[in-house]
Each structure stands twice: as structure tokens, then as C-alpha cells.
Amino acid sequence: MPEITIRLYEGRTDEQKQEIVEVFTRELSRIIDREPDYISIEFNEIPWDENVPDNLKSAQSQKQGGEKT
Numbered sequence: 001m002p003e004i005t006i007r008l009y010e011g012r013t014d015e016q017k018q019e020i021v022e023v024f025t026r027e028l029s030r031i032i033d034r035e036p037d038y039i040s041i042e043f044n045e046i047p048w049d050e051n052v053p054d055n056l057k058s059a060q061s062q063k064q065g066g067e068k069t
């Protein structure tokens, strides 16, 4: 079965992951002409390191700030 494994930093939102699943499933299905039900997407969430992007750091700060109020 076609399977995609995506490495992502921890902290990506459920909405982002859902969109990734929808887009990658749709596009792989289209490209290989295979029903979407056969396609599997796995997320491999990795700890932050020195390369974590600023937009993810900002999103986490805003989220934590929002949780405190």
C-alpha cells in the first residue's frame, strides 16, 4: 500500500496535519491513479533542535500565552 512518512517538528497543529493528510492523499491518489483509501500517511514528530523555524516558535509562544489567560 502506498505510504508516506512525514517528519515534522513537535507542535504542528491538528489542523495543519489534517490538511497535509488531505492534500498528500489527494495528490498521491491522482498521480498514481489509486483509490485514496489505500493511501496511508504517518507523522513522525521530532523534538526541536537548532533548526526549528521561528514561525513554529512564535506559534507555540502565542498558544502558551493564550492558555495562561
Ligand SMILES: O=C(O)/C=C/C=C(\O)C(=O)O
Pocket (backbone or CB within 6 Å): 007, 008, 009, 010, 046, 053
Ligand atoms: O529535518 C527534519 O527531519 C524535519 C524537519 C521538520 C521541519 O522543518 C518542520 O516541521 O518545520
